[in-house]
Amino acid sequence: MKPYSELTIEELTTLYQELKQQYKKAQALDLNLNMSRGKPSIAQLDLSMGMMDVLNSDSDLRCEDGTDCRNYGVLDGIPEALQLMSDMMEVPKDHLIIYGNSSLNVMYDQISRSYSHGVMGNPPWCKLDKVKFLCVVPGYDRHFGITEYFGIENVPVPMLPTGPDMDLVEKLVSEDETIKGIWCVPKYSNPTGNSYSDETVMRMARLEPAAKDFRIYWDNAYTVHHLYDLDQDRVVEILQECKRAGNPDLVYKFASTSKISFPGSGIAALAASLNNLEDIRRQLKVQTIGHDKVNQLRHVRFFGDIHGMVEHMKKHADILRPKFEAVEEIFAQELDGLGIATWTKPKGGYFISFDTMEGCAKAVVSKCAKAGVVLTPAGATWPGGKDPHDSNIRVAPSFPPLEDLKTATKVLALSTKLVAVKKLLDEATAEAAEKKTAETAE
Amino acid sequence: MKPYSELTIEELTTLYQELKQQYKKAQALDLNLNMSRGKPSIAQLDLSMGMMDVLNSDSDLRCEDGTDCRNYGVLDGIPEALQLMSDMMEVPKDHLIIYGNSSLNVMYDQISRSYSHGVMGNPPWCKLDKVKFLCVVPGYDRHFGITEYFGIENVPVPMLPTGPDMDLVEKLVSEDETIKGIWCVPKYSNPTGNSYSDETVMRMARLEPAAKDFRIYWDNAYTVHHLYDLDQDRVVEILQECKRAGNPDLVYKFASTSKISFPGSGIAALAASLNNLEDIRRQLKVQTIGHDKVNQLRHVRFFGDIHGMVEHMKKHADILRPKFEAVEEIFAQELDGLGIATWTKPKGGYFISFDTMEGCAKAVVSKCAKAGVVLTPAGATWPGGKDPHDSNIRVAPSFPPLEDLKTATKVLALSTKLVAVKKLLDEATAEAAEKKTAETAE
Numbered sequence: 103m104k105p106y107s108e109l110t111i112e113e114l115t116t117l118y119q120e121l122k123q124q125y126k127k128a129q130a131l132d133l134n135l136n137m138s139r140g141k142p143s144i145a146q147l148d149l150s151m152g153m154m155d156v157l158n159s160d161s162d163l164r165c166e167d168g169t170d171c172r173n174y175g176v177l178d179g180i181p182e183a184l185q186l187m188s189d190m191m192e193v194p195k196d197h198l199i200i201y202g203n204s205s206l207n208v209m210y211d212q213i214s215r216s217y218s219h220g221v222m223g224n225p226p227w228c229k230l231d232k233v234k235f236l237c238v239v240p241g242y243d244r245h246f247g248i249t250e251y252f253g254i255e256n257v258p259v260p261m262l263p264t265g266p267d268m269d270l271v272e273k274l275v276s277e278d279e280t281i282k283g284i285w286c287v288p289k290y291s292n293p294t295g296n297s298y299s300d301e302t303v304m305r306m307a308r309l310e311p312a313a314k315d316f317r318i319y320w321d322n323a324y325t326v327h328h329l330y331d332l333d334q335d336r337v338v339e340i341l342q343e344c345k346r347a348g349n350p351d352l353v354y355k356f357a358s359t360s361k362i363s364f365p366g367s368g369i370a371a372l373a374a375s376l377n378n379l380e381d382i383r384r385q386l387k388v389q390t391i392g393h394d395k396v397n398q399l400r401h402v403r404f405f406g407d408i409h410g411m412v413e414h415m416k417k418h419a420d421i422l423r424p425k426f427e428a429v430e431e432i433f434a435q436e437l438d439g440l441g442i443a444t445w446t447k448p449k450g451g452y453f454i455s456f457d458t459m460e461g462c463a464k465a466v467v468s469k470c471a472k473a474g475v476v477l478t479p480a481g482a483t484w485p486g487g488k489d490p491h492d493s494n495i496r497v498a499p500s501f502p503p504l505e506d507l508k509t510a511t512k513v514l515a516l517s518t519k520l521v522a523v524k525k526l527l528d529e530a531t532a533e534a535a536e537k538k539t540a541e542t543a544e
Numbered sequence: 545m546k547p548y549s550e551l552t553i554e555e556l557t558t559l560y561q562e563l564k565q566q567y568k569k570a571q572a573l574d575l576n577l578n579m580s581r582g583k584p585s586i587a588q589l590d591l592s593m594g595m596m597d598v599l600n601s602d603s604d605l606r607c608e609d610g611t612d613c614r615n616y617g618v619l620d621g622i623p624e625a626l627q628l629m630s631d632m633m634e635v636p637k638d639h640l641i642i643y644g645n646s647s648l649n650v651m652y653d654q655i656s657r658s659y660s661h662g663v664m665g666n667p668p669w670c671k672l673d674k675v676k677f678l679c680v681v682p683g684y685d686r687h688f689g690i691t692e693y694f695g696i697e698n699v700p701v702p703m704l705p706t707g708p709d710m711d712l713v714e715k716l717v718s719e720d721e722t723i724k725g726i727w728c729v730p731k732y733s734n735p736t737g738n739s740y741s742d743e744t745v746m747r748m749a750r751l752e753p754a755a756k757d758f759r760i761y762w763d764n765a766y767t768v769h770h771l772y773d774l775d776q777d778r779v780v781e782i783l784q785e786c787k788r789a790g791n792p793d794l795v796y797k798f799a800s801t802s803k804i805s806f807p808g809s810g811i812a813a814l815a816a817s818l819n820n821l822e823d824i825r826r827q828l829k830v831q832t833i834g835h836d837k838v839n840q841l842r843h844v845r846f847f848g849d850i851h852g853m854v855e856h857m858k859k860h861a862d863i864l865r866p867k868f869e870a871v872e873e874i875f876a877q878e879l880d881g882l883g884i885a886t887w888t889k890p891k892g893g894y895f896i897s898f899d900t901m902e903g904c905a906k907a908v909v910s911k912c913a914k915a916g917v918v919l920t921p922a923g924a925t926w927p928g929g930k931d932p933h934d935s936n937i938r939v940a941p942s943f944p945p946l947e948d949l950k951t952a953t954k955v956l957a958l959s960t961k962l963v964a965v966k967k968l969l970d971e972a973t974a975e976a977a978e979k980k981t982a983e984t985a986e
Contacts, residue, residue, distance in 0.1 A: 151601040159593040210831040228670040367838040389652040396809040
């Protein structure tokens with residue numbers, strides 16, 4: 103098929119009628135499908151059901167240093183859980199604190215603490231007139247939501263195939279001391295699915311921020327979430343790189359087992375320099391006596407160690423991989439060569455980033471909704487939910503069963519074509535009318 | 545035995561030598577006992593081990609409305625857990641949010657949110673020059689620690705046998721709009737163990753605060769934690785009473801299962817008016833996608849319902865009651881009639897409040913420590929850790945096995961006598977010397 107932009111008005115008109123017919127047929131299927139959030143599927147959740155058996159009423163719930171995990175105490179996490187998360191996050195275990203069930207909550211608390219008490223002796227952000235954050239776009243809506251909630255101005259920075267536009271990041275961060283942080287998903291990024299290049303990470307670690315309390319918020323959400331056994335992205339370890347670069351305090355690194363064991367019932371962790379951790383513990387010991395140690399123990403007893411976790415992640419991959427491939431295959435079949443959409447081909451993570459022609463994303467998401475397919479709202483990948491190009495859509499293939507996913511993806515492709523043709527037809531018609539008016543006037 | 549204050553210098557001297565000998569013997573036992581924190585004992589923790597069996601790999605982890613508890617979502621808590629906590633906290637379930645593993649964390653977050661964003665449209669506390677909190681004393685050190693961390697001035701208010709001194713509370717709260725809250729443990733209070741009278745609660749609900757964003761922080765930590773089957777304290781339900789009094793938004797009520805199931809691995813909850821909950825949810829949905837639903841389900845499947853929980857609490861009581869009685873018996877045997885100490889006789893909760901003569905508490909705690917018995921630091925029950933009378937000691941009988949507890953209590957009684965006699969002897973000697981000087985001068 104030719105690119106749509108090369109079609110004549112007549113061809114476009116015919117195509118539009120055809121697509122409308124197809125869309126009506128799709129609507130008649132009365133679908134109720136959801137590709138909106140990065141939720142593991144039921145089959146994936148079933149993979150971790152063994153975790154319900156590793157502790158029973160005969161179990162010894164003391165951890166390896168003898169602490170009774172059933173009672174109060176232990177602010178940092180039990181030793182064996184620190185070891186597991188250390189291996190998963192590629193940081194030494196004395197640079198870690200294990201938290202509760204949600205890394206989002208850890209990030210929120212980090213911003214909240216910086217707002218109320220400041221970072222390592224710097225003024226609390228609530229005492230400043232202006233605080234800004236860099237947001238790599240397209241990016242994760244819940245990140246942007248946290249900073250927005252604290253009245254922080256979210257400043258978009260484009261995501262390139264190599265990661266954030268580092269020329270721009272370096273310039274902004276070095277010039278503007280109101281910029282206090284940058285939200286990053288360095289590996290299998292949400293939603294593009296690509297990973298930061300070695301050079302990007304090395305330049306990140308060598309940033310020279312105007313603000314002493316600038317920190318990189320490194321959300322390592324998909325660190326072991328590969329789709330393939332060998333063809334995997336690797337990202338330079340940022341804590342170590344910051345240390346090598348003489349900027350040991352520059353980064354907070356976050357991760358959780360939400361998409362490894364059970365979302366909402368996993369364990370989360372934060373890694374940072376010893377100075378940062380000392381700063382954090384001053385607050386943490388006021389906030390809580392300790393996190394859920396029984397659940398930490400449950401995770402360790404289930405996975406055993408990092409090798410067990412890696413094997414476990416292969417099972418996740420076996421379920422996820424066909425879904426990603428199916429989406430990409432349908433996109434290729436339906437949209438390749440039409441010049442109306444582009445999409446990413448991630449090797450891991452939970453998302454595919456899909457770009458329509460400018461000004462079409464909202465209309466596409468709306469068309470899908472009216473055919474019973476719920477997508478993440480268009481614009482969600484931009485701060486404030488406002489995509490200036492109205493082109494980006496986050497596709498989350500994980501939750502629906504494979505056949506449903508295929509159906510939903512076909513609806514998305516069809517809606518994309520329908521909206522694109524309508525737009526091109528309107529433009530061509532308007533252009534023709536203009537031309538005619540011009541000719542008449544001559 | 546006569547009150548110590550009626551002893552002659554000679555009698556005091558003899559007694560002091562005797563007590564010193566006894567103390568040396570106690571030191572020679574090389575004890576290592578801890579009565580410092582309100583931790584359940586191992587026998588109590590064993591009561592909940594059945595909780596490890598209620599979920600296994602064959603379990604259906606959908607809650608009663610069909611939600612898969614293993615996946616993301618559900619901000620307020622699953623319906624059956626809301627029902628259980630509703631029955632436990634004596635509030636309607638639509639007035640509840642279930643949180644993670646720690647009610648202390650819920651209280652911290654409540655203060656933190658008020659500090660950064662204000663309460664129901666009122667100015668954030670971080671924008672105010674001065675914020676004060678009322679602290680019922682003696683009280684819970686971790687409460688005071690939270691407000692202190694946020695630079696809030698903690699203002700002590702005396703605990704009477706009926707609860708806080710309500711004359712003073714009413715006066716302060718109605719006159720001073722910088723007072724934004726009061727920390728309360730209304731039932732089996734920490735550390736006195738007594739409960740607020742009906743009149744106290746009714747007056748609380750009818751406070752007329754100068755500050756629109758004043759809230760009562762009602763930490764219902766020991767709501768089902770009775771020692772006796774029938775001889776139980778009952779406290780008027782504060783949410784309902786505030787509603788009746790026309791002040792529905794006046795209170796936040798907190799509770800958790802920390803001392804019911806496992807401390808650190810239980811579930812916590814907050815109850816408040818619908819207006820307050822709406823205000824709270826605006827923040828909560830930014831902070832997290834949801835709390836640990838699998839653990840909520842585990843609790844409900846273990847306890848069944850409130851009746852199961854009540855039966856469970858009787859087992860706790862059977863372990864705790866002999867400990868409280870042993871401490872009180874030793875205090876009575878060793879200290880009754882000496883005029884050097886008073887103590888409370890709670891019907892529930894986790895603490896006994898012990899008062900030495902003025903200016904003796906620190907010395908007593910230090911003596912105990914040097915004989916291998918660790919107590920909560922003297923002063924801990926006052927804001928800033930500073931008891932102006934230096935008399936209050938919080939005794940936590942729950943953790944040590946019964947025989948150890950008896951030994952530790954005897955060391956405490958002995959140390960109390962030793963410090964009291966030394967003080968009286970020093971005073972009497974000084975007085976005698978003064979008298980002699982006065983006589984010589986005549």
